Amino acid sequence: MIRKRGTCVLVGLPPGEFPVPLFDVVANCINIKGSFVGTRYDMAEALAFAAEGKVKADIELQPLSSINKIFERLEHGDVASRVVLEFGK
Numbered sequence: 001m002i003r004k005r006g007t008c009v010l011v012g013l014p015p016g017e018f019p020v021p022l023f024d025v026v027a028n029c030i031n032i033k034g035s036f037v038g039t040r041y042d043m044a045e046a047l048a049f050a051a052e053g054k055v056k057a058d059i060e061l062q063p064l065s066s067i068n069k070i071f072e073r074l075e076h077g078d079v080a081s082r083v084v085l086e087f088g089k
Contacts, residue, residue, distance in 0.1 A: 007031040011038035
């Protein structure tokens with residue numbers, strides 16, 4: 001779910017493969033970078049940043065009733081971030 005022109009940073013070197021949908025990466029101008037720098041402490045620190053609210057997602061909150069309009073906007077490339085559907089309050 002990396003947005004267009006986004007960057008995915010892989011930290012560390014876990015075992016196994018990292019399958020990548022190449023068409024999506026190229027079509028959406030996604031950068032994939034890797035770094036050996038990073039420890040479990042670094043990961044815990046990064047998760048703490050998120051828990052403290054220092055990491056913000058670029059979203060647009062919309063009611064479920066607007067789903068058809070959202071699909072139309074998606075078809076026309078008129079969605080700048082992620083649309084999050086709100087199910088009744």
